[in-house]
Amino acid sequence: MSAAVNKIRAALTGQEQNLQAFWTERTQQERKLLAIGGVVAGLALVYAVFFEPAWTGRISLQKSLPELRQNAAQLQALAREAGDLARQAPVQVAPMSRESLDASLKARGLSPQSLSLTGEYARVQLNGVPFASVMLWLDGLRREGRVAVQEAKITAQSKAGLVDASLTLHQSPGAAR
Incomplete structure (x- = not known):
């Protein structure tokens, strides 16, 4: 160094x-x-x-x-x-009911093959309906009613844009009972 x-x-x-x-x-x-x-x-x-x-x-x-x-x-x-x-207190939404689901389906131009409620869950079967209408309906349920899709089985039909959908829906706990 x-x-x-x-x-x-x-x-x-x-x-x-x-x-x-x-x-x-x-x-x-x-x-x-x-x-x-x-x-x-x-x-x-x-x-x-x-x-x-x-x-x-x-x-x-x-x-x-x-x-x-x-x-x-x-x-x-x-x-x-x-x-x-x-x-502010969170906005309370109406509980999911058969009538409210049926009304929201009809507002989107959808008619269910079957609609059943069991406790907090709802099963909806739609056949031959436009896919876009189903997605818009589900988005509206999510935004307005805090309803989430628990299970979905969507099958495309041979005609473009039409699907068969079997859905299980669940309303989040924040909704009024």
């Missing part, structure tokens, strides 16, 4: 001697110009590294600050709204 340090010291000493020789060979006027040039180059470097980035960053922050404040105000308003909604 000391050999490496000695090698570096020798190289620096050699460079220092070369610099000293270079400086003594210059006239007084050249020395003055070199000194002024060094100071100007040093100041330019300090400006480019420290002041200019800070200045341009400050300007860009001044431009974006009003928008950021507006975004912060919107986020605070949304947070207050979320807190208010969290404190």
